[in-house]
Amino acid sequence: MPLETSGDLDPLLERIGDARHVLIGEASHGTHDFYAWRAELTRRLIIEKDFRFIGVEGDWPDCDRIHRAVTGDGSPDEAVYAFARWPTFMWANEEVREFCRWLRGWNDALPQERRAGFHGLDVYSLWDSLQAVRGYAQSHLPEQTETVLRALHCFEAYGHDPQRYGLATRLLPDTCEDEVVGMLAALRREAPGDEEGFAARQNAEVVAGAEEYYRAMMRGGPDSWNLRDVHMADTLDRLTDFHGGAKGVVWAHNTHIGDARATDMAAAGMTNLGQLVRERRGADAVVLVGFGTHRGTVIAGREWDAPAEIMPVPPARPDSLEDLLHTAAPGRALFVAPPPETRPTWYDTPVKHRAIGVVYDPARDRHRNYVTTTPGRRYDAFLWLDETTALRPLHGEPPGETEPETFPSAL
Template identity: 55%
Template sequence: MHRYGDEVGAIGRALHGPGDLDVLLDRARGARVVLIGEASHGTHEFYEWRAALTRRLIAELGFSFVAVEGDWPDCARVDAAIRGAVRPRAALVEYERWPTWMWANEETVDFAEWLRAYNARHDNAVGFHGLDVYSLWESMREILVWLREHEPDLVPVALRAYHCFEPYGEDPNAYAYATRFVPHSCEDQVVRMLIELRGADLGVWQNAEVVAGAEHYYRAMIEGGARSWNVRDRHMDATLGRLLDHYGRHARAVVWAHNTHVGDGRATDQSRHGEVTLGELARDRFGAGEVVLVGLGTHRGTVVAGRAWGAPMEVMGVPPARPGSIEDVLHAEAPPEALFVFPPLGERPDLLVDEVPHRAIGVVYKPERDRWANYTPSALGDRYDAFVWIDETRALRPLHPLHIDTREPETYPSGV
């Protein structure tokens, strides 16, 4: 038996259905922002439970919009769909930038259809928006289309920025390397465009902020280290603040992102590496009492991922968790599906304050390296306010074709 066995039973409860989330709804009742994580971008149960919690936050507590770790232009199509323009599947299948499965999946279709039906019955539509920074060229094109229709006098300033990026053939690496080895960047043109568009329609203004953030991100990326990570999470934090301002004084937001963004980085080695996280920034911006951070995790199963950046998506086996990890502890001591809502004040059990390895699976995943490559030391009770546990999980259902390979990787060391 793990030394944390009694503590797991004291703070956890079994999950059988959405009704068992009541205690988490009570914690979120006074919050302005609830950030819900996932230990991978390719797991059915993470999307399923995250959607179940979000539906209750919207229907029972009046949350205003969902903001996700996705690109603004792609999510704008989904936002239009849930307001009645087209069916959500048609909008989601248009996600073309790798990793497409992150949002182009049946689980997101199901949730978006629920949102569409909800909006049809209510006057104040719930929105769906992207927080991320990657869509430089897509956002530039969206800006030009909008300006030609609404503000033709401003087209030249946007075109100057667009033409500056044009030689790089929509290849962010080419632009990043150019800024490193040649004294040239498009920063000045982007800043001038941003100044001209500030205060414009939310969509075009946010696309301009994306272009500015992406330009900064790709320049930072080539330098390595924590800087590019921080550019991205600070951009997501600023976008979240902008959306809350747009929706009004009493707006409340649900955020969907990976655990590594949702969790407070100060409770992990991310902080020691100089990285800030969206969850940490949200606590600082709104106050810890206004923010609820929810992590998710699993012991074993299958997941959709790629073996390298841009590689074909596959269904891969997720091996049993590393001995001594939080996932190993919960596998031994917790119900197969469980909810943990952590005490906000007072004495906490060792399980919540000790630094324990905690698994994170990215869109690039190599199961054979799982035991030594995918764990972050974490003080669970400081990283999150609550944790959803699913012992065995399965891959989500992408809208686009995938490769199936669920062979269990060899244990390491061999034969153990």
């Protein structure tokens, strides 16, 4: 069905029905159209279906700054602009700022307990989260300050570089695992259930997850990817409980929100967030929404930590889902997967499906950027945008320490 206005999302809202979690993807981290339609669908879920929080593929400390701004403490503009680690364009962009301005306005009309939150699900912010736990302990749990400092001093020996830490643990038996486990146990036991206490516990969970993640990353294989997505699923569970069982939206790449069992990721031993949420919550309680495009422009880096630039997205390869929809579908269309017994065969036919990360080389697009996918099993709905344009970043990439993502192609 054509997709031109917000009202054209009505069939998807009907499909969502009483689902508790809606996971909304993107085929790249640098495309304006994906962000704009994802934001519009999220607005409708908040207004019409009482969704109370958004969990995104971002770091907890940065997103906690946005959460505080959109729920009444600070400026959404300043909170979004303040993203300072590469790739800043992924969150410090006009599209996210516009949504956060809207969310602040929506929340201002509501009592505090009904305001919609904005939270990071990811595992990368080892150092920032560790510093946040230290600050919280010094102010609220002084008797646990020494426990936190033991973990902090352990990581300081590696120069604030989590990759250096991971590499060192491949060569020597010493790790920071015991110090991190002790810190996490203390926060779980003693931090109260208010918002500040929850944020402190979550930062401790991030440190524990990151410590394990960077050790796994140096071993190679699917373990680091799986640890990251399990961490995101666990964080979503914690957020759901913290918000009193409220409904939640997730924003993440298609490779995270589309069910991995319907892709060749499964054969590689990988799971992902969409699969885990379906397994934990039940398929009827979860709706997975993917995106795709045939051609256009995107913002990305040529390599990790490289300056972001607007690049062409070439026409999709001939054997791909994108090529099929370019030939057969309107320029903008919404597909809501019918029941298996009534739907066209393409929903259940494995096909190549493009995925662009924050690192991208258009010249190698056809050889590196496709995941074999069974569309009707991977997604419950799919937004097709034949030609798309790049995100609009708020600022350039500042120099600084970075914590790189993993396979496939920095997603």
